[in-house]
Amino acid sequence: MAIPDSELILNKDGSIYHLNLLPDHISDTIITVGDPDRVPSVSQHFDSIETVIQKREFVTHVGYYRGKRLTVISTGMGTDNIDILLNELDALVNIDFVTREPRSLEERINLRIIRVGTSGALQADIPVGSHLVTEHAVGLDSLMQFYPLVETGLEVEVAREIQQSLQLDYRPYCVRGSDLLREQLGAGMIAGNTLTCPGFYGPQGRVLRLDLRLPTLIQQFQQFRHQSAEGEFRLTNFEMETAGYYALGRMLGHEVVSLNAIVANRASGEFATNSEAVINDLIAKTLARV
Numbered sequence: 091m092a093i094p095d096s097e098l099i100l101n102k103d104g105s106i107y108h109l110n111l112l113p114d115h116i117s118d119t120i121i122t123v124g125d126p127d128r129v130p131s132v133s134q135h136f137d138s139i140e141t142v143i144q145k146r147e148f149v150t151h152v153g154y155y156r157g158k159r160l161t162v163i164s165t166g167m168g169t170d171n172i173d174i175l176l177n178e179l180d181a182l183v184n185i186d187f188v189t190r191e192p193r194s195l196e197e198r199i200n201l202r203i204i205r206v207g208t209s210g211a212l213q214a215d216i217p218v219g220s221h222l223v224t225e226h227a228v229g230l231d232s233l234m235q236f237y238p239l240v241e242t243g244l245e246v247e248v249a250r251e252i253q254q255s256l257q258l259d260y261r262p263y264c265v266r267g268s269d270l271l272r273e274q275l276g277a278g279m280i281a282g283n284t285l286t287c288p289g290f291y292g293p294q295g296r297v298l299r300l301d302l303r304l305p306t307l308i309q310q311f312q313q314f315r316h317q318s319a320e321g322e323f324r325l326t327n328f329e330m331e332t333a334g335y336y337a338l339g340r341m342l343g344h345e346v347v348s349l350n351a352i353v354a355n356r357a358s359g360e361f362a363t364n365s366e367a368v369i370n371d372l373i374a375k376t377l378a379r380v
């Protein structure tokens with residue numbers, strides 16, 4: 091059945107509603123960054139740039155890096171934007187825009203999506219300036235209240251215990267990312283479990299002028315441990331998108347990995363004086379490995 095105009099929204103030129111992209115703009119490997127100004131920091135390494143497109147916070151450059159076609163897109167902040175990003179990227183490759191019908195299983199395309207973003211460390215042994223690859227992502231945001239995500243036993247246990255420890259009214263979600271991409275792109279990086287927060291201040295325990303409902307939030311994050319046959323699980327860092335990527339990537343069948351430039355450490359209270367260099371090093375490392 092054709093997907094109605096109000097659900098699969100196409101612009102007059104046939105591009106998808108928010109990303110403003112046509113199916114031709116999508117390479118099988120996509121690098122994503124939060125900050126629109128970071129897109130040129132990636133594409134400056136390209137041999138050539140064939141397309142530049144912008145709508146809202148979604149800036150896209152398509153080009154070639156060492157002969158390989160790559161698409162780099164900025165997402166803005168938060169998992170609400172990741173809902174738009176993943177659904178529209180998937181539509182671009184897995185829905186026929188003429189018939190407005192999903193492609194058959196045999197025709198389905200699996201994308202490789204690589205988030206290169208900044209993040210704050212929770213633990214003292216994860217220094218500012220380091221690079222961290224996310225193994226499990228835990229979402230404190232509400233995105234997965236709206237999708238029937240299937241989680242493993244371990245993921246559900248971890249999420250339930252985090253719910254209890256933070257005295258939340260809802261259960262967070264927990265998703266392990268692609269082992270393949272983690273091994274390929276995260277070699278030599280710290281492997282960690284990333285908490286995705288629905289905000290930068292209160293949800294990350296930052297107090298400026300507002301008190302927190304749970305004043306010990308940061309300590310709860312830092313001290314959380316889950317023991318299982320797979321070993322000890324602890325939360326290493328937080329940011330605002332990774333769990334949305336991992337959950338929707340699993341549901342849509344795309345390989346996703348989140349690479350984090352650690353720019354803050356909440357145990358020591360430091361913020362990187364060279365945060366641009368830390369993220370630029372991560373960009374260069376990522377490109378060399380794609």
Ligand code: R1P
Nearest residue numbers: 124125167207208329330331
């Ligand atoms: C907050 O400063 C932003 O930085 C992190 C967070 O996830 C949030 O988007 O990621 P990016 O640097 O990729 O935007």
Ligand code: URA
Nearest residue numbers: 208209210329330354
């Ligand atoms: N991004 C976040 O979301 N939090 C931090 O502490 C640093 C970067």
